[in-house]
Amino acid sequence: MFIQLVVSGIAIGAIYALVAIGFTLLWQASRTVNFAQGDFLTVSAVLMFILVCLGVPFIWALLITVVIAAVLLGFVVKKGIIQPLIDRSYTTIIVATIALSFLASNSVATFWSAQCRAFPQIFGMTPYRFGSIALSRQNVWTIIIAIGLILAINLFIQRTKPGKAMQAVAQNREAAKVLGINISRVTTMVFVMNAVIVVFAAMLIAPVFMVRFDMGAQLGLKAFYSAAIGGFNQIRGALLGGFLVGVIETFSSAYLSTEYREAFVLVVLIAVILIRKEGLLGTEER
């Protein structure tokens, strides 16, 4: 039982971590907080679901959704909403993403369906057995794929030229500009990257929760908590935060109270910001 809880917590934590990484990347590149992140998840899940229902084989549904998301949630959102507002106050962009979140979730409800549907179990239903312990396939594969993605993201940022440009912008915008880095282009790239990450996260979460117009909102909130707890300006902060939140949530739900597990995470968040306002692994910002 305990092992299963741990695996469960890590699995969900991995998904939170993925989405939180998207958050922190956006923050680092453009000082934007994307309140619509959860709804990006919803839109991606719904897109995949529709394609699968139309008979498209899953792997193609995934790829098509990645492309659509990259364009719509990455490129269009960045050029259409974020860019015009980048010089206004901090608050304005946040409010805009809040409005976007509202728009996205309710568009899904209005133009698709307000009801929940079951997403296909893409990893199969039979659990894996290790001796006397049974682990759900979903959890195991989620951990594998999520960690794989995280490693890929890390490699991209550390080793490739655009990745290093992202690092430069994150650490010192002015210096990056002087070095000739086109900040707007880097930001667009990060938005597209975030969209791709979100699609994969949606793929991992949709079989667990029902597909519904508000499925992403809770998730977005948890990912947000994760980034805040772990440290908004470091990827490893998002990682730590994600796994922490996943584990805390799973364990408090099992041992303390299922209904109020949200409250526990909130309490942890407030405690962390009281003690260390940058988050556990975050660094002071200029």
Added chain:
Amino acid sequence: MANLTKKKRPVTRILHWTIFLAVIGCVPVIFGGNAYHMYVATLIGIYIITSMGLNLTLGYTGQISLGHAAFMGLGAYTVALMTLNGYSFWLALPLGVLITFVAGLVLGLPSLRVKHHYLALVTLGFGTVIYLLFSNEYEITGGFSGLPGIPRPSFFGLDLSSDIAFYFLVAAFLVLLTGIALWILNSRWGRAFKAIRENDMRAEMVGVSLLTYKLLAFAIGAAYAGIAGGLLAPLMKFVDPTSFPVHESFWFLIMLIIGGSGRFEGPFVGAIVVMLLPQFLRGTQQLYFVIFAAITLLLLIFWPGGLTGLLDVFFRRVLRRNPPQLTK
């Protein structure tokens, strides 16, 4: 005086107040016969109060709160629980205000020390937790069935339970709270709020204690929502968790932006437009969300002044009031 709500000559100010009071008075004259219309009018009044509170927090001080529905819920449930247990409305409402004000302080204290989005995050979480509290604590709050049969108050023996009388009660609160808001914004507090919104680093460099003023703006804004909620309970005669879902807070945000955030008349115009427009059109709730969210986005990008900003420009161009003075 700190003239944040536009330099007004006394004549203009009296004129605005007269119009305001006249409109309030006319509503029951025109719609008095129709219970549904009176209900909507009273509801609009309540939502204006909430939006005014949000305007103080967000519009004037630049802090994003997504918890105003939760604060309304706190106020509503406080009044509901107390009046259902025999206590006077006039005891319950101040208690509700106190509770929401303190809740605002408690939430704000950790969140306002750090970046802007933390308050949004914490208030969002708070909204979720409050909703859970209302739905799960069956013995106290009636769970999902809610609490029915909330009585309407009386005032020194004067029975206010009729639709028209209750409307006037809400209107009286609206007038009072408008006056208080004007006082606050025209005082040095108002100037400090605006300084924080415009350049918070410079504000700190001229001696402004950021935490103190942000907390004040947030807690007062929360208290306004608490009063609104406390008035909502006897209006609906019923409270339940679904009246205060998290996304309800977004509505107030939308009302404020459409009306004009940071402008005094913003909440008034916003609440009226957002509440009335659906009455004239047909469609599902969700479709309205979509339409209004889209309008909000467009306004943010192209026309941040909202409707009051539009009216402002209209008055300035067409009527040529207040041309910029350049004297040497």
Added chain:
Amino acid sequence: MNNILEIVGLRKKFYQLEAVAGVDFEVREGEILGLIGPNGSGKTTLFDCITGIQRPTAGEVRFMGKRITRMKPNSIYQLGIGRTFQLVQLFPGMTVLDNMIMAIQESEGTVLSRLFQMDESKDEKKAIELLEFLNIIHLKDQISKNISYGQQKLLDMGMVLMSKPKLIMLDEPMAGVNATLGKEIAERLIELNRRGCSFLIIEHNMRVIMNLCHRIVVLDYGKKIAEGSPEEIQNDEQVLAAYFGG
């Protein structure tokens, strides 16, 4: 003679970069001290550490003998240190007069009393006096983002003066300013210094610095490399090397 400001062993690190790497100096009461050095030598970061915008990684700042390291910016302001910025920092949507009153209102009374303080005539009078001293009185009801850059710089200075600070820190007061305005600013500074105000000035305009300052401190790569009178600095080998290389 007393020291109005003492910097002891100040360090500030960002990620791996040490912007300020152990700086010691003092500003004597009544003097105008110039702070110069090539770009990136840590001058503005030093200012930020003194005024509380950044927390120093190590070291101490003492103002009139009192430790102010790690105090919040608003408390430091109320102790009597005023500061301007390289890029003018104002409240763009407020009028010039409102900007000025904003600079003083938090130094009087308590938070609660400010809610009821409706009579602002005293502060208005003070603001008008200062605006006259700076020759921008005719702009008092203009929205501050609509006035010219030079006028904004004067307003910035006016705001700093409202609270009668004992030490004024100026970050490149001459940047982007034409010769006439520059002369005006310099004249005002000298007059204020005569009235007892101490100054710490970051500046790149060498002529201004050499003419205005009593003493000069030179920074390079976050360290102090020279200190002395203008004549001494002009002839210092290390300083020349830092600026011109080789």
